[in-house]
Amino acid sequence: MEQAELRAWEHKCIQEETPWCTAACPIHVDAREFCSLMAQRRWDKAWALLARTMPLPGVLARMCGGTCESACIRAQAGGAVGVSRLERFCADNSTHLPPPRPLPSRNKSVAVMGGGMTGLCAAWEMARRGFDVTLLCDAVGVGLRDLPDTVLPAGVLDREIASLRAMGVVIETGVQLSRSLIESLLEEKDAVFIDGNTVSEAGMLGEPDELTLGTRLAGLFASPADNAPPEFQAAAARRAANSVERFTQGVSMVSGRELEGPYQTRLFTSLTTVEPVAPVQGSSGWSEADARDEARRCLQCECMECVNVCEYLKHYKQYPKVYARRIYNNASIVMGTRQANTMINSCMLCGLCQAVCPEDFSMADLCLEARRSMVELGTMPPSTHEFALRDMAFANGDSCALARHAPAEDSSDYLFFPGCQLTASDPDGVHAAYADLRARLGRVGLMLRCCGAPAHWAGRQSLADQSLSILKGEWEQLGSPRIIAACPTCLKTLRQWLPDAEIVSHWSALRAMGLPGGARADGGTLTVGDPCSARHDTMLREDVRTLLDRLGVDTVEPELNGELAQCCGFGGLLAEANPELGQAVAQRRADELTKDFVTYCVMCRDRIARMGKRALHLYDLLYPGDGEPGSRPAPGYSDRRENRTRLCERLLRELWNTDQAEAEPHEAVQVAFTDEAARLMENRRILRSDVQKVLYHATRTGAQFVHDETDRLLASWRPSTVAYWVEYEPQNDGFMVHRAWCHRMRVRGGQS
Amino acid sequence: MSVIRVPEADAAGWRCAACDEPLVMRPVELEYLDALFNVELPTCPQCNRVFISEELALGKMHQVEQLLEDK
Ligand code: SF4
Ligand code: SF4
Ligand code: SF4
Ligand SMILES: [Zn+2]
Numbered sequence: 093m094e095q096a097e098l099r100a101w102e103h104k105c106i107q108e109e110t111p112w113c114t115a116a117c118p119i120h121v122d123a124r125e126f127c128s129l130m131a132q133r134r135w136d137k138a139w140a141l142l143a144r145t146m147p148l149p150g151v152l153a154r155m156c157g158g159t160c161e162s163a164c165i166r167a168q169a170g171g172a173v174g175v176s177r178l179e180r181f182c183a184d185n186s187t188h189l190p191p192p193r194p195l196p197s198r199n200k201s202v203a204v205m206g207g208g209m210t211g212l213c214a215a216w217e218m219a220r221r222g223f224d225v226t227l228l229c230d231a232v233g234v235g236l237r238d239l240p241d242t243v244l245p246a247g248v249l250d251r252e253i254a255s256l257r258a259m260g261v262v263i264e265t266g267v268q269l270s271r272s273l274i275e276s277l278l279e280e281k282d283a284v285f286i287d288g289n290t291v292s293e294a295g296m297l298g299e300p301d302e303l304t305l306g307t308r309l310a311g312l313f314a315s316p317a318d319n320a321p322p323e324f325q326a327a328a329a330r331r332a333a334n335s336v337e338r339f340t341q342g343v344s345m346v347s348g349r350e351l352e353g354p355y356q357t358r359l360f361t362s363l364t365t366v367e368p369v370a371p372v373q374g375s376s377g378w379s380e381a382d383a384r385d386e387a388r389r390c391l392q393c394e395c396m397e398c399v400n401v402c403e404y405l406k407h408y409k410q411y412p413k414v415y416a417r418r419i420y421n422n423a424s425i426v427m428g429t430r431q432a433n434t435m436i437n438s439c440m441l442c443g444l445c446q447a448v449c450p451e452d453f454s455m456a457d458l459c460l461e462a463r464r465s466m467v468e469l470g471t472m473p474p475s476t477h478e479f480a481l482r483d484m485a486f487a488n489g490d491s492c493a494l495a496r497h498a499p500a501e502d503s504s505d506y507l508f509f510p511g512c513q514l515t516a517s518d519p520d521g522v523h524a525a526y527a528d529l530r531a532r533l534g535r536v537g538l539m540l541r542c543c544g545a546p547a548h549w550a551g552r553q554s555l556a557d558q559s560l561s562i563l564k565g566e567w568e569q570l571g572s573p574r575i576i577a578a579c580p581t582c583l584k585t586l587r588q589w590l591p592d593a594e595i596v597s598h599w600s601a602l603r604a605m606g607l608p609g610g611a612r613a614d615g616g617t618l619t620v621g622d623p624c625s626a627r628h629d630t631m632l633r634e635d636v637r638t639l640l641d642r643l644g645v646d647t648v649e650p651e652l653n654g655e656l657a658q659c660c661g662f663g664g665l666l667a668e669a670n671p672e673l674g675q676a677v678a679q680r681r682a683d684e685l686t687k688d689f690v691t692y693c694v695m696c697r698d699r700i701a702r703m704g705k706r707a708l709h710l711y712d713l714l715y716p717g718d719g720e721p722g723s724r725p726a727p728g729y730s731d732r733r734e735n736r737t738r739l740c741e742r743l744l745r746e747l748w749n750t751d752q753a754e755a756e757p758h759e760a761v762q763v764a765f766t767d768e769a770a771r772l773m774e775n776r777r778i779l780r781s782d783v784q785k786v787l788y789h790a791t792r793t794g795a796q797f798v799h800d801e802t803d804r805l806l807a808s809w810r811p812s813t814v815a816y817w818v819e820y821e822p823q824n825d826g827f828m829v830h831r832a833w834c835h836r837m838r839v840r841g842g843q844s
Numbered sequence: 845m846s847v848i849r850v851p852e853a854d855a856a857g858w859r860c861a862a863c864d865e866p867l868v869m870r871p872v873e874l875e876y877l878d879a880l881f882n883v884e885l886p887t888c889p890q891c892n893r894v895f896i897s898e899e900l901a902l903g904k905m906h907q908v909e910q911l912l913e914d915k
Contacts, residue, residue: 430914473913474877776902797895798861805861808896817896835901836909839894840873840880 093461098420104453105413109359111393113175116163116354118327121145123160123175127390130178130383139186142179147216147326148252151209151236153183154244157321159354165361166391170368173390177375181383184245191255195222200340203277205269206287206294207232209322210315212256213329214285219259221337226281227256228267234290242376269293278311283336286314289325304335304345311339327353360450361393398445398453401652403677404666405445405455408435412445412453419462423469430471436462437476438673441549441664442624447655459664463551475836477550478813479777480668483729487512487542488559492736495539495566498530499747504537504573508598509586511579512542514694514711516732518724519739521711522578525598526743528608528715529576533601537570539563540740543582544589549665560589567593576601578711580625580632580693581663599635599692602714607642611714612721615645618708619685621700622657623693636692636710643713648687662695671775678703688722698726728770730780758788762826769829778816778832785809786818787827804830810838847871848883852899855886863890874905877912 093101113123122141129138143149158176166173200223204215207229215227231237233249257263267273269291277284285305288294297307300314305328307314313335315328331352338345372378372386398412399405408415415435422432439459446454466472486492492512497504508529510522529536541563547556567575567590575590577583578598587595602608620640626632633654640647652658658681661667667674682689682703689700689707701707701722712721727735744750761784765773773779790796790807797806808817815838819831855867867886872894874881886895896905 428915429911433914473910475909475913794862795891795893796861797855797858797867797893800857800859802857806858806895815896817898817901819898831898833898833901835896835905837874837876837905839896840875841892843892843894 093420093423093465095420098416101416101453101458102413104451105395105411105416105449106358106360106451107395107411107413109395110357111359111361112163112165112357113160113173113393115357115359117160118323118353119145119330120351121160121175121179123173124390124392126182127173127175127178127387128392130182130387131390133380133384135182135186138182140189142182143189143192147213147220147329148255150183150188150248150252151244152213152322152326153179154248155322157323159321159323165363165393166389169363169366169391170389171371174371174375174386177378178383178387180376181378185380185383188251191259192220194220194259197224198222198340200224200282201226201280202336203228203281203284204287205229205267205277205285206234206290207263207265208234208287208290208325209236210289210325210329211285211287211291212236212252213326214287214315214332215256215261216259217330217333218285218336219256219261221333223282223336223340224260226262226264228264229290230267231265232263271296274309274312278309281311282340283311283313285332285336286312288315288317289319292317303349305332306335306345313339359393360395360397361391362397363391366391395450397448397450398455401444401448401656401658402455403680404438404440404673407438407673407676412455412458415455416458419458423462423465433466433471433473433476434670436466437473437664437669438666439664440624440659440661440666440677442657442659443627444624444652444656444658447627456664460549460551463549464553465551467551467553472551474813476669477546477552477665479729480546480665481550481552481555483733484512484542484544484546484559486733487516487736488562492733492740493541494740494744495537495541495570496748497537497570498535501535501537504535504570506533506536507539507567507570507573507575508536509539509543509575509577509582510598511577511582511694512540512736513581513732514579514709515540515736515739517694517698517727517735518709518711519735519742520717521709521715522739523742524608524610524715525578525711529601532605532608536576537573538743539566539570540736540743541566543577543579543585545581545585546665548585549663556589564590578692580623580629581695583629583632584625597629597632597635599632599639599710603635603638607639608714610716611643612716613644615640615643615713617646617648617687618690619650619687620645620647620653621650621681621685621689621691621696622653623691623696624657624659624663625693627655627657639710639714640690645690645713647690650684650686652684660693660696660699662699667699701726728774729777730773733779733781758784761787761791762824763787763820763829764823764826765829769831773832776832776834778834782811782814782816782834783818783829783832785811786816787820790818808843846882848881850883850900850904852903853883853885853895853897854899855895855897858886858895860888860891860893862893863888865890867895876909877915879908879912881908 111124114120146152156176161172164172202218202223204227215225219225286294294314305313313332372382418432422430441456515522544556544559575595661674661677678699682700682705692710694709697707697709706722708722786809789809804821806819814834816834820827820829859866868889869884870887872885
C-alpha cells in the first residue's frame with residue numbers, strides 16, 4: 093500500500109471526525125467528553141476540561157449562548173443537549189482552578205486594545221502562548237461589570253482578571269485610542285490587536301479581513317464591531333491570536349485555517365435505536381441529579397456502525413481507520429515482528445461493514461489486498477491457510493473431483509455444481525439432488541470440485557486462477573452448459589470469474605420446476621438465515637423464501653439478515669487463521685436465533701449446528717434422509733473428506749460403472765480413536781489419513797517409542813510440511829489412537 | 845551456538861522400541877524458515893531418533909513457529 097492509498101483509506105473512515113457540537117462551537121469545546129464527565133458527576137474533571145479550552149472560563153462558561161446546541165443531533169430525539177446550562181452548572185459547582193501556565197516567553201510583545209469580552213479573551217489567548225501582552229483600555233470588563241448575579245456572580249470577573257495578571261498580562265486603564273497611539277504601538281510592539289466591540293474608533297480602520305482579522309496596516313489586527321455572542325467573541329480573540337502567532341513567525345497567514353470557527357463535520361451517528369428523551373427542565377437551580385441526567389442525554393456521538401455489527405472488528409478493539417494504519421505499518425516492517433498478520437487474516441471478507449458504512453469503507457477489500465501483497469512478498473505466514481488450501485487441493489484431486497455428462501449422454505444442457513462443502517457435509521443430499529435434476533431436466537452433467545474460493549480468500553490469486561482455468565476447461569469440454577450451482581459462495585465466485593457462463597442457483601431452478609417429490613412439508617417456524625455470500629443477490633434470497641413458503645415453513649427474520657447478513661466465521665478463512673474468533677462469531681450468530689435455523693449455505697448450517705443449535709440446510713427439507721432433519725451431525729474435517737470421496741466413488745460406480753482409482757497403501761490401516769483423540773485431532777487439524785500415514789510407516793520401519801508403564805506406542809511421520817505424532821496401542825487388526833499432535837519445526841538431518 | 849534446554853521436552857517413561865534403549869538428552873538441531881536452534885532433546889543413543897513431546901510441540905515449539913512466521 094502506498095502512503096497516498098493509506099491516506100485515502102484513512103480519510104474514508106469518519107469515526108474520528110468531530111461531533112456536531114464541537115464542530116459548531118466557535119472555540120471547539122469538547123462537549124462530548126464534557127458531557128461524559130458530567131454524566132459521571134465528575135464536576136472538577138469536567139471543569140478542568142472547560143478551563144483547558146475556554147479563555148476566562150469562569151466568565152465564558154456562564155455566558156456562552158450555546159451555539160453548539162443548534163447543531164446537536166440529540167435534537168432529533170427529544171431535544172438538543174443543554175450544554176450551555178451544563179457549563180453553567182459546572183462553573184457553579186466545581187473547584188476553582190489556577191490559571192493555565194503560559195508557554196515559555198517568545199520575547200514578542202503584543203498590545204491589546206479594549207477591555208471588553210473580546211479584548212480580555214485575546215489577552216488571555218496570547219499570554220497563554222507566551223507573548224508579552226499589554227492590555228490597554230479605558231476600563232477593564234466593559235459590558236461585563238453590571239450583569240446581574242444570576243448571570244455572572246460577583247467576584248467571578250475580578251478573579252479572571254487576577255488570573256490574567258497572574259499570566260503576566262500588564263493592564264493599563266484610562267487609555268484613549270488615537271491614530272498616533274496606534275502608530276507608536278506598531279513601532280514599539282511586534283503586533284497590535286484592537287477589540288472592535290469596545291473600541292469604537294476601530295471603525296476608522298475599515299472592516300478587518302474575515303479569515304485573518306488583518307487590517308490595512310501590517311501587524312495590526314482587529315475584531316469586527318458585531319456585538320456577537322460571547323463564544324463568538326472568544327473565537328475572534330483566538331483567531332486574532334493565531335494570526336499574531338503566524339505574523340510574528342513569518343509563516344503563511346492563510347493556509348490551513350479551515351477549522352477555525354464553526355465548520356461542518358463529516359461524522360455519522362445513527363439514531364435508529366435512540367429513544368427520545370426530553371431535556372431536563374429549568375436553567376438554574378439544578379440538582380446534581382438534574383445535571384447528571386441532562387448530561388446523560390448526550391449520545392456520545394460516534395460512527396462505529398461497522399464495529400457494532402462485526403465481531404471481528406470489535407475483537408481488535410478499534411475501528412477501520414486505525415486498522416488501515418496498522419495494516420500499512422505491518423507491510424513496512426523490514427526487521428521485527430509483523431503484529432497485524434493475524435488481524436489481516438481474520439476478516440471474513442463478508443462485506444457487511446461496507447453495507448452499513450456511511451462512507452462505503454470495505455474492510456474486506458483492504459484485508460484481501462493486504463493478503464495478496466503478503467503472498468506476493470512472501471511474508472504470508474505459511475501455516476495460516478495451509479490446511480484449507482490442502483483441503484481445496486483434495487477436493488480437486490482424483491478421489492473427489494469429476495466432470496461428466498449424465499450417464500449415457502454425450503452432451504449436457506445443464507451442469508450441476510453442488511460445491512465441495514455441500515458434498516462434504518451432505519453427500520446423500522447431493523446424490524438425491526442430482527438424481528432429481530436428471531429426472532426432471534434430462535441432460536444434466538455433473539461437476540464435483542471446489543470453486544476456488546479458499547485460494548481467493550487466502551490471497552493466493554495465482555492458485556485461484558489455476559484452479560479456475562481447470563474448471564473452465566472442463567466446463568468447455570462439456571459444451572459450456574448452463575451451470576446450476578447450489579452453494580451461494582460458488583455462485584458468487586463462479587459468476588465473478590466465469591462471466592461467460594450462464595449460471596443459475598439450484599434454488600431458482602427449483603422455484604421454476606416445483607418442489608422435488610420427496611420434499612418434507614412439515615416445516616413449522618424457522619429462522620431463515622441468509623449467508624453473507626447472498627448479500628447482493630436479491631433474487632437468490634427471494635427464491636429461497638418462496639421455496640420455504642412452499643415447504644410450509646413460517647419464517648422469522650433475524651435482525652441482521654438479507655443485505656446485512658452476517659458471516660458464520662467460515663468466510664475469508666477466519667476459522668483457519670483465528671479459530672477462537674471464528675468460534676465467537678458463530679456463537680454470536682447462534683445466540684441471536686429465536687427459532688431453529690434454516691439456511692442455504694452448508695457452512696453456515698454446519699457451524700451453527702456445532703454451536704448446539706438445531707440447524708437445517710434447505711436440502712434437509714428438499715432432499716431429506718431418514719433421520720429427523722437437522723439432526724444430521726456437522727462432520728469434522730476427516731469425515732468431510734471421506735464424504736466427498738465416498739460420494740464420488742458411489743456416483744462413478746452407480747451411474748458410470750467406473751471404479752475409482754486404487755486406494756493408497758496407508759488407507760488400508762485400520763484405526764479407531766478415543767473421544768479425546770478425535771477432539772484433539774479436530775482442533776489441531778490432524779486428519780484420519782495423517783494418522784494412517786504415521787501408523788503405516790511405523791509398522792513398516794518399526795521406528796517407535798514405547799512407554800514403560802502404559803505399553804503404548806508412539807510414532808511420527810512428516811508427509812510434507814507438518815510432522816505428526818501419534819500415541820496408540822494395537823487393537824484387533826488395527827490401532828486405537830489415544831493422542832495426536834503435530835509441529836512444523838524439523839529435526840535437522842532428516843528425521844521425519 | 846548455545847544449547848537450549850526446555851523442561852517441556854521431558855520423555856519420562858518412553859524408550860526407543862526398535863533399539864530397546866532408554867532415551868538420553870542430546871543436543872539436536874531444529875530448523876524452521878531459515879532459523880536454526882540447538883536444543884537438548886531426548887534421543888535414542890543408538891538410532892538417534894528424537895522424541896518430541898506433545899507439550900513441547902504445542903507449547904514452546906508452536907510459539908517459536910508462529911513468531912518466525914511473523915518475522
Ligand atoms: S462504518 Fe466503520 S469504517 Fe465506516 S466510517 Fe463508520 S467506523 Fe469508519
Ligand atoms: S449528542 Fe452529545 S456528542 Fe452528540 S452532538 Fe449532542 S452534545 Fe455533541
Ligand atoms: S468480517 Fe465482514 S463485516 Fe467484518 S470487517 Fe471483514 S468484511 Fe467487514
Ligand atoms: Zn533407537
